[in-house]
Amino acid sequence: MTAAAKDLDLSVLPPEYRAAFEAQAARVAELEETNQRQEHLIAEMHHALYGKKSEKLNEDDRQLAFEDLEVALAEVEEKKSEQVPGDEKPKRKRVAKRNRGNLPEGLPRIEQVIEPDSLECPCGCGLMHRIGEDRNERLDILPAQCRVIVTVRPKYACRTCTDGITQAPTPPWLIEGGLPTEGAIAHVLVSKYADHLPLYRQSQILARSGIDIHRSTLADWVGVAAFHLRPVVDRLAEHLKTSTKLFMDETTAPVLDPGRGRTKTGFLWALARDDRSWGGDDPPGVVYFYAPGRHGEHAETFLTGFNGILQIDGYPGYNRLTRPARKGGDPVIVAHCWAHARRKLKEIFDRDGSEIAAEGLRRIAEIYAIEKDIRGTRPGQRLSARQTRSDPLVAAFGDWLQAQRLRISAKSRLGEKLAYIHRHWDGLQTFLTDGRVEIDSNSVENLVRPIALNRKNALFAGHDEGGRAWGRIASLIETCKINGVEPFAYLKSTLGAIAADHPKNRIDDLLPWNFQPST
Known part of the structure; x- marks a missing residue:
């Protein structure tokens, strides 16, 4: 005010x-x-x-x-x-003038003639006759193919009277009056966030086909799409947080810091649900939240509204989530990752062939063998097998761990690795109390790999805001992939639905696992 x-x-x-x-x-x-x-x-x-x-x-x-x-x-x-x-609403400059009117004549053109609902003259004089038309050309992109969609809207008027002209309305477009179709925008999004092609490289690829689309124009398309897709991603996050068991992990997302001429370290935090290993009814999904740091307060903010079991690695920033004073919900129950515990011992064994590390690896392998046997069974069966077969092995491992810590110097490399396992011992036993819990957090680790690939190819995000858009669109693309949905088809359909004013009270229809490809 x-x-x-x-x-x-x-x-x-x-x-x-x-x-x-x-x-x-x-x-x-x-x-x-x-x-x-x-x-x-x-x-x-x-x-x-x-x-x-x-x-x-x-x-x-x-x-x-x-x-x-x-x-x-x-x-x-x-x-x-x-x-x-x-x-x-003012007329917004949607597309740079340099990109208007330069679509190559050799591109295939598909005309879509949109006729009015009725050609009857309002005065009852009879049928109107065609007196002209409006034509608009928009760039449409299909995988490995570019074409121009020509929208033709004939105009009709009565020969007898001058009471008016009839013409079909312009169909809904995500970028009103702009150059791209929703398919073209979807292609740019998938190329940037799934195929790891920065926009300036996409501009170079289009130029080889004779299409001069500047990087800044592509950025405009991505920004508009990111804005309109935000409610879908927010709803996806809400849906995930209604679950009582989730995975979380974080990975670096280098972000350019122009003031210093180098990058700073941002992070994408992946919040995931994947109940396929025990036949859960909820579809898998992942949301990537961007934060400029790795402090536990970011995880606390992203998990607002979630209550239940969180499967994580050993990063101590998550410790604040287990406190009674946790903001945004009840204290979470953590399930730590046996794969991380195994890696600690594997590092020592690979370095110096430690017999103690080898023994620890053998004991962990026995626990994993049971998990392999029960994978895909219902939670009750998994829990029963774990209590009968795994519980004694885990207890024996705990006794072995304590005995080795008494023998090994805490300052040695092996002593440090054993201390790590000891610090997370309570969380490493959570899987014994709930058949839905996995023995490790490999599911979410697999979901941060595409982020790492994008980081390797694009080097870094250009800005914090770019990190947020990166996380938002990657959330939809990766959720599509783990649900067997083709990302391009999904994004093209979803952007088209948003352009056509999809009802806000039916936003769940736009979630990736609800996508129904047209036949």
């Missing part, structure tokens, strides 16, 4: 005017916040371009920095347009 608005005495206004004033003031405050974010992003872009000579980036670094800054700016602009009532 502005300073002038705060000085007004609203009590003197009639209730209906007071409510309207408060609603308008809230909208102004929201717009001011959006403007501040936009100004901040523009300032960062200018700093990256015109900063001190020592802070200037090389050409490749600048491309990545501008790419994600422009994605963020496009998302802010889309948010601003959504905040303004329909009759007040």
Whole structure:
């Protein structure tokens, strides 16, 4: 609320005017916040371009920095347009002029003629006749094929009277008046976040086909898509957090820091559900949350509303989730990962062939052999087998662990590895008390590998905002993949549904596991 608005005495206004004033003031405050974010992003872009000579980036670094800054700016602009009532919306410059009218003539063109519902003259004079048409060309992208969709909307008028012209309305587009179809946008998203192609490389690939689409234009498309897909990802996260058992892991997401001319370390936190190993009814899914650091408070924020068992590695940042004072829910029960415990011993064995490490590995292998036997059975059967067969082995391992810690110096490398297992001993036994719990967190580790591949190919995100868009779109793509859904088909369909004003109360229909490909 502005300073002038705060000085007004609203009590003197009639209730209906007071409510309207408060609603308008809230909208102004929201717009001011959006403007501040936009100004901040523009300032960062200018700093990256015109900063001190020592802070200037090389050409490749600048491309990545501008790419994600422009994605963020496009998302802010889309948010601003959504905040303004329909009759007040300004005409937003959706596509750079340099990309208009230069679609190669050799590209295949598919005409979609959209006729009005009726050609009857409103005055009853008979059928209208065609007097012209409007044509729009949008770039559509199919895998390994580019084409131009030409939308033709004939105009009809009556020969007898001059009471009006009939023409079909323009079909809904995600980017109104823009160049790309929803299929083209989906292709760019899959190429960037699944195939690990930065936008400037995609621009180069298109140029080889004679299509001059600048990287900044592609960034605009991604930003608009990221804005409109956010409610779907938020709903996906809500759905996952209704479960009582989830996996969580985090991986680095290097982010460019233009002020210092180098990268800083951000993190993508993966929150996943995968109950397939025991035949759970809930579909698998994953959401990647971006945070500028690895502090446990980020995990606490991302897990707001979740109560139950969390399967994790040994990172101590998760310890705050088990405290009675945990924010956002009850203290979680942690299930630690036996694969991590095994790796500690494997490191020692590979280094010096330790017989103690070899014995630990043998004991863990016996526990894993039981897990292999019961994989795919129902939780009750898994729990019964574990209590009967695994519990004695785990107890014996615990006794062996304590005996070795008394023999080995705590400062030795082996002593440090044994101490690690000891610190997480309670969590390593959680799988013995619940048949739904896995013996390790390998399921979520497999889901952070695509992030690592993208990191390797794209090197880093260009901005914190780019890290958030990265996590958001990767969430949908990876959830598609683990549900056997083709990501391009899903994103094309979902973006088309959003463009057509898909009802907000049916957002669950847009979740990846509910996608039904057209036949």
